[in-house]
Amino acid sequence: MSRLIIVSNRVSVPDNQGAAAAGGLAVALQAALAERGGVWMGWSGKSSGDIEPEPLVLTEDGNITYALTDLTQTDVEEYYQGFANRVLWPICHYRLDLAEYGRKEMASYFRVNRFFAHRLAPLVEPDDIIWVHDYHLIPLAAELRQMGFKNRIGFFLHIPWPPADVLFTMPVHEEIMRGLSSYDLLGFQTKYDLENFAGCLKREGMGVENSPGHFSAHGHNFRGGAYSIGIETAAFAEFARKAAAHSMVRKARQSVEGRDLIIGVDRLDYSKGITQRIDAFERFITNNPAHQRRVTYLQITPKSRSEVPEYEAMQHAVAEQAGRVNGAIGTVDWVPIRYINRSISRPVLAGLYRLAKVGLVTPLRDGMNLVAKEYVAAQDPDDPGVLVLSRFAGAARELRGALLVNPYDVDGTANALARGINMPLEERRERWRGMMDHLLENDVSRWCENFLTDLRAE
Numbered sequence: 366m367s368r369l370i371i372v373s374n375r376v377s378v379p380d381n382q383g384a385a386a387a388g389g390l391a392v393a394l395q396a397a398l399a400e401r402g403g404v405w406m407g408w409s410g411k412s413s414g415d416i417e418p419e420p421l422v423l424t425e426d427g428n429i430t431y432a433l434t435d436l437t438q439t440d441v442e443e444y445y446q447g448f449a450n451r452v453l454w455p456i457c458h459y460r461l462d463l464a465e466y467g468r469k470e471m472a473s474y475f476r477v478n479r480f481f482a483h484r485l486a487p488l489v490e491p492d493d494i495i496w497v498h499d500y501h502l503i504p505l506a507a508e509l510r511q512m513g514f515k516n517r518i519g520f521f522l523h524i525p526w527p528p529a530d531v532l533f534t535m536p537v538h539e540e541i542m543r544g545l546s547s548y549d550l551l552g553f554q555t556k557y558d559l560e561n562f563a564g565c566l567k568r569e570g571m572g573v574e575n576s577p578g579h580f581s582a583h584g585h586n587f588r589g590g591a592y593s594i595g596i597e598t599a600a601f602a603e604f605a606r607k608a609a610a611h612s613m614v615r616k617a618r619q620s621v622e623g624r625d626l627i628i629g630v631d632r633l634d635y636s637k638g639i640t641q642r643i644d645a646f647e648r649f650i651t652n653n654p655a656h657q658r659r660v661t662y663l664q665i666t667p668k669s670r671s672e673v674p675e676y677e678a679m680q681h682a683v684a685e686q687a688g689r690v691n692g693a694i695g696t697v698d699w700v701p702i703r704y705i706n707r708s709i710s711r712p713v714l715a716g717l718y719r720l721a722k723v724g725l726v727t728p729l730r731d732g733m734n735l736v737a738k739e740y741v742a743a744q745d746p747d748d749p750g751v752l753v754l755s756r757f758a759g760a761a762r763e764l765r766g767a768l769l770v771n772p773y774d775v776d777g778t779a780n781a782l783a784r785g786i787n788m789p790l791e792e793r794r795e796r797w798r799g800m801m802d803h804l805l806e807n808d809v810s811r812w813c814e815n816f817l818t819d820l821r822a823e
């Protein structure tokens with residue numbers, strides 16, 4: 366079996382105890398690397414200031430090598446905060462209004478990808494297969510090809526891919542499309558993202574789809590497919606089963622005794638629809654006064670990308686809004702919204718999901734949304750909660766037992782909340798069972814295996 370090289374902007378290096386630093390995705394990629402032996406390369410998260418970064422730092426763990434590089438401060442600001450997070454992220458989430466184009470940032474994006482390719486090159490052997498992750502590194506395969514590498518190279522995009530009319534507002538869209546065309550296999554979260562990509566390719570005659578999922582563009586033949594990412598379903602369900610014993614979960618349970626809990630868990634990001642969700646919660650209470658003092662809405666939202674101005678502004682906006690709504694509908698003995706800006710360990714998170722009667726997941730646009738899947742996996746089979754899910758999350762294509770909502774429609778979301786809170790047990794069980802069976806069958810290991818099998822196939 367060929368060795369595997371994974372490249373992503375950030376790398377999950379296991380800690381001293383050998384535990385994976387993060388959630389399901391890191392665990393699945395580490396398992397895939399351990400099975401075949403391999404390398405995981407990416408940015409250390411550190412800046413080298415204004416001097417050229419040192420050579421790669423290699424850490425061996427069994428048959429996996431972690432290879433990390435620093436970036437200069439200029440590269441961090443222009444490639445990462447600039448082009449990746451202020452152009453590609455908003456454009457791929459259909460937010461043309463938030464994209465900030467700058468020539469320096471665009472140039473830096475391509476320069477850092479060339480730098481990554483040159484740092485990676487000495488580690489690559491002829492039989493290795495290379496799997497590149499996410500929007501930070503689209504041009505990487507083109508750079509490796511230019512250096513003469515003939516390896517199988519695949520790319521998986523974790524975020525949505527927009528339609529041509531949205532993508533083409535970006536000045537360097539042709540170079541980005543050319544970059545994608547240099548891979549052997551392109552993986553998207555859903556078939557809608559794949560269709561959007563095919564549409565972009567065809568629109569200006571950049572390429573053709575010879576048969577479904579088989580493309581030719583810029584002199585290269587490649588494939589594209591939908592590979593919906595999953596979670597480590599069984600392990601997460603196990604966390605949730607055991608979580609009741611955890612002191613933090615016990616305290617949370619006691620503090621909502623006699624009330625129904627609604628939970629929202631998201632990075633603080635404008636794509637997640639947090640302000641619209643708070644509006645919907647307020648509307649739900651206003652329209653259903655019988656639920657006043659009977660529900661608590663817990664929103665857990667770690668800060669993210671605070672150095673990017675749009676995110677900093679959002680931190681203030683959401684905190685203010687939560688405070689305003691608490692002031693407007695709260696009573697002397699009831700705080701309707703508990704708003705928390707911190708990271709929670711996975712076992713505790715699983716326990717909190719299980720306590721909640723409704724999981725409220727309402728992104729305005731999301732590649733997949735793993736929170737929706739985690740909420741379902743964490744439920745008690747005898748008394749499961751209800752998932753209220755945005756139709757604009759990739760997960761909505763799979764989780765048919767959810768109550769699907771349009772997050773821009775505040776009244777519609779408020780109505781779904783009411784329906785979720787009042788749903789009879791039989792209906793909850795039936796909806797949940799179908800979703801859970803799907804998640805057990807299509808977990809993150811299956812996703813990984815499906816992608817790598819297709820990438821290996823000529």
Ligand code: ADQ
Pocket residue numbers: 388389390523524594630631632665666667707708709710711714731732733734735736737739
């Ligand atoms: P994200 O935009 O980060 O991921 P999501 O898929 O929901 O969104 O994953 C977030 C992860 O962070 C979940 O595993 C969640 O449990 C965890 N998390 C969130 N808040 C937390 C908190 N307070 N404490 C601890 N953990 C927390 C991107 C794309 C998604 C795509 C994923 C994977 O934007 O669309 O589903 O990658 O491909």
